[in-house]
Amino acid sequence: MSSTVAGRADVDAAVHEKTQVVIVGSGFGALAAAKTLAKSKTPFVLISATTEHLFQPLLYQVATGVLSAGEIAPPVRAILEKVPGADVRLGRVVEVDAEAKTLVYEASGQRHTIEYRSLIAATGATQAYFGRDEFEEVTYKLKTVEDAEALRTQILRCFEEAHTTSDPVAREALLTFVVVGAGATGVELAGEIKGLARRYFPKAVRNLTADDVRVTVVEGAGVTLPAFGGKLSEYTQNSLEKSGVEIVLNTMVTAIDEHGVTVSSTKTKEETRIDAETVIWSAGVRANDFAEVLGQATGCDTDRAGRLLVNPDLTVGGFANVYAVGDMTSLNGLPGQSPVAMQGGRHVAKIVNGKRKPGTPFKYLDKGSMSIISRFSAVVRVRKVELKGFFAWVIWLAVHAMYLIGFRNRAVAIMSWFGSFIGHRRPHFHYAQEAMEVPAVPPVVDDDEPAETSVVEDKPALVPSA
Numbered sequence: 001m002s003s004t005v006a007g008r009a010d011v012d013a014a015v016h017e018k019t020q021v022v023i024v025g026s027g028f029g030a031l032a033a034a035k036t037l038a039k040s041k042t043p044f045v046l047i048s049a050t051t052e053h054l055f056q057p058l059l060y061q062v063a064t065g066v067l068s069a070g071e072i073a074p075p076v077r078a079i080l081e082k083v084p085g086a087d088v089r090l091g092r093v094v095e096v097d098a099e100a101k102t103l104v105y106e107a108s109g110q111r112h113t114i115e116y117r118s119l120i121a122a123t124g125a126t127q128a129y130f131g132r133d134e135f136e137e138v139t140y141k142l143k144t145v146e147d148a149e150a151l152r153t154q155i156l157r158c159f160e161e162a163h164t165t166s167d168p169v170a171r172e173a174l175l176t177f178v179v180v181g182a183g184a185t186g187v188e189l190a191g192e193i194k195g196l197a198r199r200y201f202p203k204a205v206r207n208l209t210a211d212d213v214r215v216t217v218v219e220g221a222g223v224t225l226p227a228f229g230g231k232l233s234e235y236t237q238n239s240l241e242k243s244g245v246e247i248v249l250n251t252m253v254t255a256i257d258e259h260g261v262t263v264s265s266t267k268t269k270e271e272t273r274i275d276a277e278t279v280i281w282s283a284g285v286r287a288n289d290f291a292e293v294l295g296q297a298t299g300c301d302t303d304r305a306g307r308l309l310v311n312p313d314l315t316v317g318g319f320a321n322v323y324a325v326g327d328m329t330s331l332n333g334l335p336g337q338s339p340v341a342m343q344g345g346r347h348v349a350k351i352v353n354g355k356r357k358p359g360t361p362f363k364y365l366d367k368g369s370m371s372i373i374s375r376f377s378a379v380v381r382v383r384k385v386e387l388k389g390f391f392a393w394v395i396w397l398a399v400h401a402m403y404l405i406g407f408r409n410r411a412v413a414i415m416s417w418f419g420s421f422i423g424h425r426r427p428h429f430h431y432a433q434e435a436m437e438v439p440a441v442p443p444v445v446d447d448d449e450p451a452e453t454s455v456v457e458d459k460p461a462l463v464p465s466a
Contacts, residue, residue, distance in 0.1 A: 016113030019045045021120065021352055022103060024093050024290060026053050026076045028338040029122035029326035032345030034080060040353040043085030045114060047105050049092045049123075051075055054145065055404060056124075057338065058413075060185060062148035064155065064192045065200075065426035067416050069145045071409050079405055093290055096297035098319045118321045118352045121294050122345060125327035125336060128286035128305060138256050139281040142185055151280065155193065156429060158277050162212075163205045169275075175213045176276035178261050180253055181283035182219035183227065184371040187236060189280060190217045190245050191374035198244070199375075200426050216246040216274060218253060218263055220283070225371060225379070227335065232379040235388045239373045253283075285336060287328040298322055303330045312361040314348050320358060323348040334364055338403070372396050375421050 021037060023030050026048035037044050052073035061067045080086040091107035102115045127141045140151045155177075162174040177193050179186045197213035217224070217240070223233040224240065224247060237247050248263065255262040260275040287306035295302050298317030301309045307330040308316055314329070316322045325348060326341030334340050343364055350356035368382035370392065378393040380386070387395065397417060404410045419425035 016102060016115055017045075018115045019043060019087070020116070021045070021118045022047065022114055022116040023120045023122065024048075024103075025122035025124060025326075026050060027056075027122055027124045027326060027341060029124075029341030029345035030120070031076075031079065032342040033120050033122065033325070033349040034083065034086065034345075036346045036349035037353055038080075038083040038086065040355065041084055042349075042353045043087070045087045045089060045116075046076065046080070047089050047091050047093055048076055049090075050144075051077070051090055052145070053079055053405065055400075056143070057184075058400065059142045059145070059148045060189045060192060062145065062428070063142060063151040063189065064196060065152060065429040066192075066420045067413060068428045069149065071412050071416070072404070073145050074405050074409060093293065096294055098297045098317070098322055101321070116321075119323065120345070120348055120352070121290065121316070121322075121324040121328065122326045122341065123288040123290040123328050124341075125285040125287055125305075125307075126289075127281060128284035129281070130284060132253075135253075135256050135281060138258050139180070139279045141281050142189070151278075152429070154278055155196070159201055159205060159208070163207065171212075172214075173259060173275045174277050175208075176274065176278070177213070177215045178274055178276045178279045179215070179217045180261070180279065180281045182217050182221070182224040182247070182249075183282060184225065185282040186217055186219075186280075187225055187240065188372050189282065190215050191240060191243060191372070191377075194240075194243050194245050195374055196426070199424055203424055210244060213244075214246065214276075215244070216248060216276075218248045218251050218261075220250070220252050220266065222250050224249070227369065228371070228379060228381060230386075232381060232386055232388060236371070236373055236379055239377050243374050285327065291324075291328040294322070294324065305330075313351070313359050314344055314362050323351075331362070332364075335369070337369070339367055340364055370396050370399065 020042055021044035023033055023044055023046040030046065031053055034044060034046055053076050055072040058067060058072045062069050062072060077088045080088055091105040093103050093105045095104040102113055104111050104113050127143050129135045140154060141147050158174040162171045165171050179190045194215045198210040201208050202210060223229060224237045225233045241247055250266045251263045252266055253261055254264045254271065256279055260273060261279050262271055262273050264271045291302065291306050291308050294316060295308055298319050300317035303309060307328055308324050310316055310324050310329045310331050314323050314325055316324050325344030327336040344362060347362045351358055351360065368380060370378060370380040372378040372393060376390050376393050378396040379388045380392040380395050401410050401414055404413055
């Protein structure tokens, strides 16, 4: 059976297709490139390892029950279904021959080869653990829909078990949440978990108060939201601390296990143990694995995070027809944010379709940065203009609603925001315990009587799901 499959794969790889442009990825940069190519009716094949376009900045709201996954991750095919010349394929690119202008992708156990004129890579980034990859097994992260749903289940499990346990030590650990990293994701998640403790769970769980829930943010730098700095970072820290979040700065994580984390001060070297059933890692990113494949194929160097050191025009290595955009690249210290990826995608697509001269350097127009802190509180920076508080929060909502794809998704998201932030609803909180079979009880045998065979039926016992 395996030899037959391998044979089919060899045939598929030998007989290949041709297209003008191949786009690898389905994030902001990939879709921006696809829509720009569509305006000039340039045919392209978009290959993605997932079927959805993920609005990653809102993953934390999926994890905390504000939004559903479908509202922030619409299918790529549905987005591009009306685009002439668009061919969307589910697969993972495993080989690139930049000289021959071909790539190989795997789908359903088979390999397929496509010859292209231009290649645009926009596969994004994944979580980085700074050489401590073992932390991945004992922490939660927020990079995919599956990550968000796993964290949501964990949050609910902890509150449910804390409600019924009679062990005060176990209850304290269940209600302790440690967030590693005080960037935008860490800040937004910490603020929302504390918000759940103040506004949602006390109404649903009678023996719970906000003071019972401990949320700690651990950051190696000396400020929260290091990318902002100054007064906005100070405002963020003060707002979080006022809401009850504990901020621990100038502190590094030295050990993590299934029941807690050990941290060490960079100044005093003093170590502290925090018992917690939930440790969330949001401390750094590295390029997706495809960056390594493309780097080897083009001879392009990478930085410590595996990001491609692209040329000023976003070409890769010495190949004028191979481009990379977004989080998988490094250029002039540009931030790993969706606006950079979208502008990069449009830039290379205009070169590909002849609307922009080849070799034109990419110029990023900074439209500003923003981060939500908690309900009615956010920070926004647009060049030299800095905003904070309620007005910044309204701007954050408006901008993120605008970037959601599809009228229905925008409408549903706005309704969910009103229900969650104005009211106390969490419509997407769902949790169920899993049944576990109890081992059969061995029969009791009297030494004076002959042993008899007896059968005891297994009976299910309800235990919390992991």
